[in-house]
Amino acid sequence: MKVHEKEHSDFFEEEIKKRNIKPTIFLPLWDLLGVGLGFGSTLLGKKAAMLCTASVEEVIDEHYLNQIKHLDNTEPKLKKKIIKFREDELSHKDIAYEKGATKEGPYSILDKIIKTGSKIAINISEKI
Numbered sequence: 001m002k003v004h005e006k007e008h009s010d011f012f013e014e015e016i017k018k019r020n021i022k023p024t025i026f027l028p029l030w031d032l033l034g035v036g037l038g039f040g041s042t043l044l045g046k047k048a049a050m051l052c053t054a055s056v057e058e059v060i061d062e063h064y065l066n067q068i069k070h071l072d073n074t075e076p077k078l079k080k081k082i083i084k085f086r087e088d089e090l091s092h093k094d095i096a097y098e099k100g101a102t103k104e105g106p107y108s109i110l111d112k113i114i115k116t117g118s119k120i121a122i123n124i125s126e127k128i
Helices: 003-019 028-042 046-072 076-098 105-127
Strands: none
Touching: 003 028, 003 076, 028 105, 046 076, 046 105
16 A cells, blocks of 8 residues: 555656646645544554545545546546556555454544545645
8 A cells, every 4th residue: 555655646746746736735734634643543443543544545536536537538647547546545445444444333433534534635725
């Protein structure tokens, strides 16, 4: 998973530079909150840590699907990359469930919190 995430990050950082796009001013905050979320969910145990991965990947899947739908044929390379990255994220989600992620009981609340926070971060980043 780490290799895929680095590949995704490197690609999008390069695209941002190449296209002269100003990244969100909240990027340092998202980095900090992401580390905190990962660390905090690990403190809650393996099921919570795996659920954290699965929940984030489900939001990213939805985000990538929206991007794929909005890309027209003028960006075939970008579209192909996002399709590949979405497949990677779906694989990560499957691994998380195989390793113990669950939405049963109190974990359903954690799932909703993680997904809501992730969606809010995406929405803010698209605007600011």
